[in-house]
Amino acid sequence: MNSVIALEELIKEEESRAALLQKQLANHESGENRLSRLALASTESSLEETQEKLTKHKVMYEELMKQDLKELEEKEKLEEAIRRKKYFDNQNLRVKNNNEKADDQKLEAMMILDELPEEVNFEDDELFEIAQKSLELNLxxxxxxxxxxxxxxxxxxxxxxxxxxxxxxxxxxxxxxxxxxxxxxxxxxxxxxxxxxxxxxxxxxxxxxxxxxxxxxxxxxxxxxxxxxxxxxxxxxxxxxxxxxxxxxxxxxxxxxxxxxxxxxxxxxxxxxxxxxxxxxxxxxxxxxxxxxxxxxxxxxxxxxxxxxxxxxxxxxxxxxxxxxxxxxxxxxxxxxxxxxxx
Structure with a gap:
């Protein structure tokens, strides 16, 4: 599926970025390439943000790739399942009426929604992020x-x-x-x-x-x-x-x-x-x-x-x-x- 390929590409990019930021911090610590205080703080902040996104996307990827959907359903709490159902039942309409996104990105997001298994859902921001990557790759x-x-x-x-x-x-x-x-x-x-x-x-x-x-x-x-x-x-x-x-x-x-x-x-x-x-x-x-x-x-x-x-x-x-x-x-x-x- 396009969403799987797009997620794999996002994970690769974030792993590469995290490795680069870690190298910059290591060079700073060793004295090979000292950073200013502002640059050091910015690098540390960027690394933390990148690692958070990497963790989130890996979880999303694993969720999408799970073969045993029944096991996933058993782990979900009933209240969370009800909340998510209400949220995702209206997602297609919400995506369509989003005035902040370009038409091609909204169309791509709705097409991704159509191909997702019923048991797998992405938040709006996550969905648009994958849709944008799919458009960039012309999958x-x-x-x-x-x-x-x-x-x-x-x-x-x-x-x-x-x-x-x-x-x-x-x-x-x-x-x-x-x-x-x-x-x-x-x-x-x-x-x-x-x-x-x-x-x-x-x-x-x-x-x-x-x-x-x-x-x-x-x-x-x-x-x-x-x-x-x-x-x-x-x-x-x-x-x-x-x-x-x-x-x-x-x-x-x-x-x-x-x-x-x-x-x-x-x-x-x-x-x-x-x-x-x-x-x-x-x-x-x-x-x-x-x-x-x-x-x-x-x-x-x-x-x-x-x-x-x-x-x-x-x-x-x-x-x-x-x-x-x-x-x-x-x-x-x-x-x-x-x-x-x-x-």
Whole structure:
């Protein structure tokens, strides 16, 4: 459960903080690093507070992890049980109406309440503390992505079940990179598709109701990447088209990184030739399934696009430098200073 993971994380942080504070006090006592009176008092107070919270969270954790709930019920006094029942019966409504907490934190707290066993209850402050830690860790998002990645990996392995073992050893690194790349494409697709959902206001009425998918790419762009400027230009246009449907800065940054990784993986597979054909097909099949990304296969369409690319490139001035062109890059500057300091 998310609450268990969040509590474990809180306990780790408090143990680490307590150890640090104890070390500061030990260094003060030994004279290695003397503290001022104010700093000493503050450190002692912080240590006491941290140890109290650590003890409390360990008790909460043990209570949550108890297997024998009947034993817990037997230990509880009847009066305390009645008081707690009245308190926790209204907790969901109390959490919802709390004006001091953000909406996302209240929602997370209510979701934690829903997943807790009936016999386990947390005070409001404790519940919000766990909810905040759960939000910081993005536990639900991480679990969903982990589950999706697990499915993609199984699918990837099924595509390679007939691949000979000696082929696998040649490009073993891609066993990890390809499923992750497919996952990134899948997440980006879902985010972009959300851009095309019409909203209620009149200004959004004309927004398309469905994302038609990524543009098709062509294999020769990768095959001739080091020998043809048309290949570079085609890839640039392909990247730009998708960049234009990314609406947020996060989407644009994600697509830029995904594009770089995609080109890298495709280039590695292309350079391996027939040895990597099974891998290459597995990658394309997964991208088609999870990200709706397809390669152009029709010869007529390939020839037509080549003609278009030639016409466009004729209009481009490849003698122009990039707008932010600079001879001295940040790394070059760093390297010069580093080498000068070593002389």
């Amino acid at each position: 639900k998002d991480h679990k969903e992505l982990k589950d999706e990645l697990s499915i993609i990996r199984k699918d990837f392995k099924s595509h390679l079940k007939n691949c000979k073992e000696e082929k696998l050893s040649e490009i073993e690194l891609l066993n990890f990179r390809i499923p992750i790349l497919v996952l990134h494409f899948s997440v980006l697709l879902k985010n972009i598709e959300n851009n095309f959902v019409p909203k209620d206001d009149e200004e959004e009425k004309e927004k398309p109701k469905k994302f038609t998918g990524f543009p098709r790419y062509e294999d020769w762009w990768i095959q001739e990447l080091w020998s043809s400027h048309q290949a570079y230009f085609a890839l640039f246009k392909f990247k730009a088209i998708i960049m234009n449907v990314c609406k947020t800065g996060e989407q644009k940054r994600s697509w830029s990184k995904i594009f770089d990784n995609w080109v890298f993986v495709k280039k590695v597979l292309t350079d391996k030739g027939a040895l990597a054909h099974d891998y290459h097909f597995a990658l394309d099949a997964l991208l088609h399934k999870y990200a709706k990304l397809d390669e152009e296969l029709e010869s007529k369409n390939l020839e037509s696009m080549e003609t278009i690319i030639k016409k466009i490139t004729k209009k481009e001035d490849f003698t122009k430098m990039a707008r932010n062109h600079s001879l001295i890059t940040p790394y070059l500057k760093f390297k010069k200073e580093k080498l000068n300091s070593l002389k």
